[in-house]
Amino acid sequence: MHRPRSLAAIYRLRLAAILWCARSILLPTAVGIMLYGAMLSHQAVTWIGAGVGVLGGLLTILQWVIATKARCPLCASQVLSHQGCSRHRRAKKLFGSHRCRVAMAIVFRNGFSCPNCNEPTQLQLRDSVNPRNR
Numbered sequence: 001m002h003r004p005r006s007l008a009a010i011y012r013l014r015l016a017a018i019l020w021c022a023r024s025i026l027l028p029t030a031v032g033i034m035l036y037g038a039m040l041s042h043q044a045v046t047w048i049g050a051g052v053g054v055l056g057g058l059l060t061i062l063q064w065v066i067a068t069k070a071r072c073p074l075c076a077s078q079v080l081s082h083q084g085c086s087r088h089r090r091a092k093k094l095f096g097s098h099r100c101r102v103a104m105a106i107v108f109r110n111g112f113s114c115p116n117c118n119e120p121t122q123l124q125l126r127d128s129v130n131p132r133n134r
């Protein structure tokens, strides 16, 4: 079980995971609202869907920026951004995505298994860094 060295690394991983979950919900919702508005020929509903889509796009850009700094404490790979690196042969997916599994694990379990090195990470400070253990 590996642990990050700093609180900033933990915050970056959590924020990138929350943003990944938010944009994964917002973008399909925007498409659904826009289709609903188009079916009803209701222009205000279509604009609301477009606004939700723009918000999802902005969250996606922010997530990309933050995810470039969110790294695995062991192999230093970017676990929440697409790098094109080969994944570990035993790394598992959720809904066909390694990033989805990592983001959900960070949000709901406070830890993740790195898809590149397949080592578990707990989002707590290392004992040598944690001031509560001194």
Ligand SMILES: [Zn+2]
Residues within 6 Å of the ligand: 072, 073, 074, 075, 076, 077, 114, 115, 116, 117, 118, 119
């Ligand atoms: Zn790793």
